[in-house]
Amino acid sequence: MIGELVPGSVATEWRTDDSVPVALFPEEAAAVARAVEKRRQEFGTVRHCARLALGRLGVPEGPLPPGKRGAPRWPEGIAGSMTHCEGYRAAAVARTADVASLGIDAEPAEATLPDGVLPVISLPEERRHLDELAAGAPRMPWGRLLFSAKESVFKTWYPLTGQELDFEEAVIAFTPDGGDGAHAGTSTGAGTGAGTFTAELLVPGPVVDGTRRDGFTGRWLVRDGVVLTAIVLTR
Structure with a gap:
């Protein structure tokens, strides 16, 4: 996948x-x-x-x-x-020669994050964004997707900088493919879907090929009980 x-x-x-x-x-x-x-x-x-x-x-x-x-x-x-x-x-x-850095992450497609985790990994604007997405696709594991996307951001960032990046130092926004891009799923399981996401860095971004990158773009997929995100920073 x-x-x-x-x-x-x-x-x-x-x-x-x-x-x-x-x-x-x-x-x-x-x-x-x-x-x-x-x-x-x-x-x-x-x-x-x-x-x-x-x-x-x-x-x-x-x-x-x-x-x-x-x-x-x-x-x-x-x-x-x-x-x-x-x-x-x-x-x-x-x-x-082709890719400056990349990051991938997989998480179980569980409906919610453990209690207390979402406020730690997210900013208020991200939580509002997830609420809006959940109104249209309530069975999608949006919290898990956010966590996974932030992991992919860090994995892309770290090889370029050698520095830590806190959860609140990047803002994630998701765009589902094809309209809402998400299917309801079963009464007990998570939905399925795919799309893109953007990560706006709130700290100075890495310089790649002479250009400062102030954000990353990536893709996401939810299928077969797994949440996947990936960022590829091409040359």
Whole structure:
């Protein structure tokens, strides 16, 4: 599914479980040596996805250990992003000659965020925006989409700046595809839909190819119980 949200210059791979055994490189194994089994499996599967995607770019297999803030250390000349949640693992990679940075995120398509989370990750104008969207498509997991989009913003921002970006330092707005772009779903499940989103940075943006980027644009998708967002900052 993640491939639907990115241009052809980006190679992707995804899995819905950890059924494929993965042999980790020593540097990778050391990073999760003290983790619980579930975490080690997710860690391995998402790197398996990344290695398959890198192979499509002609990049040989090698270790992808986590660096600062857990961001993967990609091979020279590669921009990439990984994500995993319950029922979904994915990786996306591209050559830095084509893509300055990218960020992907997956979240379970649960109707709401845990209590108290939305006020922490959002600004008042974003909450009003979500209320307006929910009036037209009440079964869409708009709160989860907002959280996922902000994660994709951070994953795009961080490799370019090496700095933190707080949740309140970017304003997200969603545009569904084709009118409301969202379907009601079942009486118990989330709706399905797709569209675009914009992220306006409220702090000075990164300079890419001599131009300051004051915001990012991305795409989103809700399907099969998963929320997906992706940003690709092309050259």
